[in-house]
Amino acid sequence: MILYKTDEQVELMRKAALLVSKTLTEVAGMLKPGIQTLAIDNLIGTFIRDHHAVPSFLNYHGYPFNSCISVNDVVVHGFPNKRELKEGDIISVDAGVILNGWHGDHAYTFAIGDPGKEVAQLIRVTKESLYKGIEKAVAGNRVGDISFAIQDFTEKKHGYGVVRELVGHGLGKDLHEDPQVPNYGKRGSGAKLKEGMVLAIEPMINLGKKEVYTEDDGWTVRTKDGKASVHFEHDVCIRKEKADILSDYSPIEKAESLNSNLFSS
Numbered sequence: 001m002i003l004y005k006t007d008e009q010v011e012l013m014r015k016a017a018l019l020v021s022k023t024l025t026e027v028a029g030m031l032k033p034g035i036q037t038l039a040i041d042n043l044i045g046t047f048i049r050d051h052h053a054v055p056s057f058l059n060y061h062g063y064p065f066n067s068c069i070s071v072n073d074v075v076v077h078g079f080p081n082k083r084e085l086k087e088g089d090i091i092s093v094d095a096g097v098i099l100n101g102w103h104g105d106h107a108y109t110f111a112i113g114d115p116g117k118e119v120a121q122l123i124r125v126t127k128e129s130l131y132k133g134i135e136k137a138v139a140g141n142r143v144g145d146i147s148f149a150i151q152d153f154t155e156k157k158h159g160y161g162v163v164r165e166l167v168g169h170g171l172g173k174d175l176h177e178d179p180q181v182p183n184y185g186k187r188g189s190g191a192k193l194k195e196g197m198v199l200a201i202e203p204m205i206n207l208g209k210k211e212v213y214t215e216d217d218g219w220t221v222r223t224k225d226g227k228a229s230v231h232f233e234h235d236v237c238i239r240k241e242k243a244d245i246l247s248d249y250s251p252i253e254k255a256e257s258l259n260s261n262l263f264s265s
């Protein structure tokens with residue numbers, strides 16, 4: 001069942017989404033070679049709690065960390081660990097909060113040093129595909145219009161692999177609400193988009209083939225071919241002319257460009 005949010009509820013969800021943006025901005029400021037992803041996860045948990053919110057991923061279906069930190073060929077749901085980041089790594093940081101009962105859930109992929117031309121392009125294109133999807137996220141369109149826009153740009157235009165097993169989703173008092181928002185699909189298909197729907201749109205795009213597998217830990221999703229994968233996620237509210245993007249990349253991008261350890265694509 002799709003749950004539509006009132007304007008007041010959307011403002012509460014914006015606060016939750018922006019707390020995630022703020023958290024990712026903190027992360028952007030601390031990233032450097034030699035840092036352990038577990039240290040990033042600890043900062044995320046502390047930062048969220050210091051802001052009177054709860055890290056929503058922790059214990060979600062038994063997920064054992066505050067955040068998902070997915071390095072290189074890890075697509076999503078990577079466990080933070082003691083491995084140290086090194087030059088050329090890419091790292092997707094996905095975090096969620098519950099603030100005043102409402103969820104925020106968004107993600108950003110960073111590059112530590114220069115990841116090389118191919119991967120830098122994958123990062124740029126995946127981020128752009130998220131905005132191509134958001135352009136279609138307006139009342140009167142259908143979920144499939146968002147899906148098609150992302151797939152068309154990443155797969156058809158750039159030849160990347162679009163992950164099929166994982167999808168975006170509705171967001172609200174629950175982390176995963178209806179409808180599902182695949183990153184592949186047909187124009188004009190799926191649920192009708194209406195004002196007050198809040199969606200987490202999250203392209204997961206592989207440099208190589210689309211196939212992925214889940215590790216024995218039950219969570220970590222990796223590309224089968226071992227090539228890089230990139231993940232960006234925004235929370236958006238459906239409106240008439242143009243979606244209202246509740247999360248905000250601008251402070252993250254600013255911190256990214258000010259951090260000389262990061263490669264700004």
Ligand code: MF3
Nearest residue numbers: 056057060063068077094105
């Ligand atoms: N952004 C991810 C999603 O929307 C986060 C969920 S991971 C979990 O599915 F750790 F919470 F399970």
Ligand code: CO
Nearest residue numbers: 105200202233
């Ligand atoms: Co999500």
